Amino acid sequence: MSSMQTMTEIEGHRVHTPTFVVLVAGLSMLGQFAIATYLPAFSIMAQSLHATPTQIQQSLTAYLLPFALMVPWHGAISDALGRRRMILAGNALFTIGSLMCAAAPSISLLYAGRALQGMSAGAGVIIGRAMVRDIFHGADAQKIMALVAMIFALAPAIAPVCGGWLLLWTGWRSIFVFLAFLSALLVVISWFLVPETLPPARRHPLNPVSLARAYGTLFAKPRFVALALANAAVNLAIYLYVLSAPTFVVKHLGLGEQSFGYLFLPIVAGLIAGAALAHRAAGHGSAVRNVLVGHLVMLVAGVINISLNAMHASPLPWALVALPVFSLGMMMTQPFLQVLALDCFPERRGLASSCYVTVQQFGNFLSSALLVPLLLGSTLYMALGMAVLQCIGLVMFCVAKRHGESG
Numbered sequence: 001m002s003s004m005q006t007m008t009e010i011e012g013h014r015v016h017t018p019t020f021v022v023l024v025a026g027l028s029m030l031g032q033f034a035i036a037t038y039l040p041a042f043s044i045m046a047q048s049l050h051a052t053p054t055q056i057q058q059s060l061t062a063y064l065l066p067f068a069l070m071v072p073w074h075g076a077i078s079d080a081l082g083r084r085r086m087i088l089a090g091n092a093l094f095t096i097g098s099l100m101c102a103a104a105p106s107i108s109l110l111y112a113g114r115a116l117q118g119m120s121a122g123a124g125v126i127i128g129r130a131m132v133r134d135i136f137h138g139a140d141a142q143k144i145m146a147l148v149a150m151i152f153a154l155a156p157a158i159a160p161v162c163g164g165w166l167l168l169w170t171g172w173r174s175i176f177v178f179l180a181f182l183s184a185l186l187v188v189i190s191w192f193l194v195p196e197t198l199p200p201a202r203r204h205p206l207n208p209v210s211l212a213r214a215y216g217t218l219f220a221k222p223r224f225v226a227l228a229l230a231n232a233a234v235n236l237a238i239y240l241y242v243l244s245a246p247t248f249v250v251k252h253l254g255l256g257e258q259s260f261g262y263l264f265l266p267i268v269a270g271l272i273a274g275a276a277l278a279h280r281a282a283g284h285g286s287a288v289r290n291v292l293v294g295h296l297v298m299l300v301a302g303v304i305n306i307s308l309n310a311m312h313a314s315p316l317p318w319a320l321v322a323l324p325v326f327s328l329g330m331m332m333t334q335p336f337l338q339v340l341a342l343d344c345f346p347e348r349r350g351l352a353s354s355c356y357v358t359v360q361q362f363g364n365f366l367s368s369a370l371l372v373p374l375l376l377g378s379t380l381y382m383a384l385g386m387a388v389l390q391c392i393g394l395v396m397f398c399v400a401k402r403h404g405e406s407g
Contacts, residue, residue, distance in 0.1 A: 017144075019193065020135075021144060021147045021148055021151070022151060023189065023190070023193060023194065024128035024129075024131060024132060024148050025128075025147075025148045025149075025150075025151035025152045026124075026151075026186060026189075027087060027091075027123075027124030027125070027127070027128045027186060027190075028124055028125045028128050028129075028148065028152045029151075029152055029154070029155040030091070030094065030121055030124050030179075030182060030183060030186065031067065031121035031122060031124065031125055032152070032155035032159060033155055033158075033159045033179060033182065034063060034094075034098075034117050034118075034121050034179060035060065035063065035064075035159075035242070035243075036155065036159035036160045036163070036242065036245070036264070037159040037160065037162055037163040037166075037175050037178070037179060038163055038172065038175045038176070039160050039163060039245050039246055039260060040160055040163045040164040040167055040246075040260055041163060041167045041172035041175055042056045042057070042246045043246075044167060044171075044172050045110075045172050048172065049104070049105075049106060049107045049110060050106075050107075051107040055107050056107075057246075058111075059107075059110055059111060059114050060243065060368050061365065061368050061369050062110075062111040062114040062115050062118070063114040063115070063117055063118040063121075064118060064361065064364050064365040064368050065115075065118065065365050066115045066116075066118035066119045067118035067119070067121055067122050067361050067364075067365075068118075068358060068361035068362045068364070068365045069119075070118070070119045070120075070122055071122045071126060071354055071357045071358040071361050072215070072354050072355060072358045073354065074086060074090070074122050074123045074126045074127060074350075074354055075126045075127065075130060075348075075349075075350035075351045075352070075353045075354030075355075076206065076211055076214075076348075076350060076351050076354060077206065077350075078123075078126075078127050078130065078198070078350045079198070079203060079204045079348055079349075079350040079351055080203055080204055080205055080206040081203075082196050082198055082200075082203065083127050083130060083131050083134070083194075083196060083197050083198050083350070084190070084194050084195070084196045084197075086123050086127050087123060087124060087127055087186075087190050087194055088187060088190055088191065089120075089123070090120045090121070090122075090123025090124060090127075091120070091123070091124070091183045091184070091186045091187045091190065092120075092183075092187055093116060093119065093120035094116075094117055094120040094121055094179075094183040095180045095183040095184045095187065096116060097113045097114070097115075097116030097117035097118075097119075097120065098113070098117060098176045098177070098179040098180035098183060099113075099176070099177070099180045100112060100113030100116060101113035101114060101117070101176040101179075102173045102174075102175075102176035102177045102180065103173075113176070117179075122357060122361070124186070125357055126350070126353045126354050126357050127350065127353070128148070129145070129338060129342065129353045129356075129357075130197075130198075130342075130349045130350040130352075130353045131197045132144050132145060132148065133339070133342050133343075133349045133353075134197035134198055134349065135197055138283075139282050139283030141339050142278075142282035142283070142287070142335045142336060142339050143279055143282045143283070143335075145334070145335035145338050145339060146275050146276075146278040146279035146282060146334075146335040147275070147279060149271075149275040149278070149331060149334050149335060150271075150272055150275035150276060150279065153268055153271030153272045153274075153275055153331065154268060154272070157261065157264045157265050157267070157268035159264075160245065160260035160261070160264050161260065161261050161264070162175075162178065163175050163260075164259075164260055164261075166178055198350070204348060214348055214351055215351070215355070217345075218344070218345050218348075218351065218352060218355055219355065221344055221345075222399070222400075222403045223344055223400050223403040223404055224341055224344040224345065224352070224355070224356075225359075226396045226397070226399040226400035226403065227337055227340055227341040227344070227356075227396075227397070227400045228341060228355065228356050228358075228359035228360070229359060229392075229393075229396040230291075230333075230337060230393045230394075230396035230397040230400060231333075231334070231337045231338070231341070231356065231359070231360060231393070232359045232360040232362075232363040232393075233363075233389045233390065233392040233393030233396060234295075234298065234330045234333060234389065234390055234393040235330070235360055235363070235364075236360075236363045236364065236367050236371075236389050237298075237326070237330070237385075237386040237387075237389035237390045237393070238267065238323075238326060238327055238330055238386070239364055239367060240367065240371070240372065240375065240382055240385050240386055240389070241263060241267065241323065241382065241386075242264075242267075243364070243367060243368050243372045244372050244375070244376040244382065245260060245263055245264070247376045248263060248376065248379075248382070249262065249263050252315050252319065252379050253315050253316055253319065254315065254316075262316070262320065263320065263323075266320050266323050266324040266327075267323050267324060267327045268327075269324050270323065270324030270325060270326065270327030270328035270330075270331070271327045271328070271330075271331045272331075273324075273328050273331075274294070274327060274328035274329065274330065274331025274332045274334075275331045275334070275335075277328070277331075277332055278290065278294075278331060278332050278333075278334065278335045278336070279335075281293075281332070282335065282336075287336035287339065287340055288336075288401055290332065290333070290336050291332075291333045291336050291337060291397055292397075293332060294329045294330065294331075294332030294333035295329065295333065295390070295393070295394045295397070296329070297325060297326075297328060297329030297332065298326050298329035298330055298390045299329075299390065299391075299394075300325065300329075301322040301323075301325035301326035301329060302322070302326065302383070302386060302387035302390055303387070304321065304322040304325070305321075305322035305323070305326070305383040305386065305387070306380070306383045306384060306387055308321060308322065308383075309378075309379045309380040309382075309383045310380055315379065319379050322383075326386065326390075330390075333397075337397075338356070340400070340404075341356045342356070371385065
């Protein structure tokens with residue numbers, strides 16, 4: 001942060017830049033907490049709600065599908081009404097959805113609460129990125145994105161650990177009360193600390209015709225689509241393990257519900273290290289070079305992972321060895337992919353951020369519903385799936401690079 005100003009002027013308001021970074025990261029983390037915090041409680045929830053394990057697993061889908069359906073709209077609405085209003089509304093709705101889950105007497109009402117969480121959770125992720133690009137430019141934007149990613153990377157480690165201990169101490173319903181507390185706290189903090197970064201003069205009305213034209217223009221850009229797919233593929237590669245965590249930890253690793261840290265802590269260590277390297281690399285060398293270096297690291301990790309699992313090595317620690325290396329390489333690509341994608345449509349960054357995340361979230365939804373059930377029966381299948389997704393991401397980035405050079 002030393003190379004950037006610690007105070008930022010935003011529409012007449014002086015904002016402490018490190019505070020702004022932490023707040024944007026916190027807004028982004030809420031969606032990850034909604035996925036990972038209750039994973040340790042799956043078996044207990046099934047008993048309590050008289051549901052099957054498959055029905056509880058599908059509560060992830062009940063969250064991810066509305067998340068993916070609403071993601072295209074968060075940014076567009078914030079382009080019209082402003083960033084701050086959307087952040088406040090999104091967190092308020094998430095609080096209500098979390099309380100619905102905490103009080104749910106049946107699986108159907110749990111699905112309803114999860115759907116409301118999914119509808120609102122994307123606001124922080126999308127609008128936070130748009131706010132960064134509203135304020136910062138060039139290498140500074142890349143550095144801020146990397147710092148946000150570094151803090152955000154803590155979520156997959158903290159969330160299931162918190163969930164596991166809350167489950168042990170006060171039961172599964174307290175996990176959703178905890179989520180409601182976090183989102184309500186973000187409402188209060190955002191009310192006092194989040195300024196409006198998009199002045200009225202730069203807003204776009206929610207005209208259906210112009211909005212449809214804007215969506216069409218963005219998705220007609222091969223470079224943007226390729227960058228969005230490149231990001232989605234590498235994220236899906238590591239999300240195979242996140243979404244498979246209940247089966248992977250309990251069945252494949254032979255651990256208990258309080259042991260999710262064995263999976264998430266190595267991944268998070270790699271994510272944080274990768275974000276730190278991306279922060280140092282910003283402004284040194286091209287974004288293309290930095291993304292390709294990240295893919296090289298992921299490629300090495302994928303080969304190691306497949307080799308160890310093909311040799312039927314003992315799950316602990318060998319099933320986990322390559323995961324922090326892969327997550328390090330993945331996170332090295334993230335700030336650069338985000339900035340490159342949002343810069344494809346600088347006049348409507350909220351919309352671009354929405355579409356960018358939409359591609360990733362539909363991938364998460366399809367992965368949860370189709371890919372994870374197909375692969376979670378074997379650690380070798382999961383390793384192969386991760387490697388294939390990374391290769392798809394590399395191909396998509398090369399396509400984006402070619403269109404950037406031709407454009």
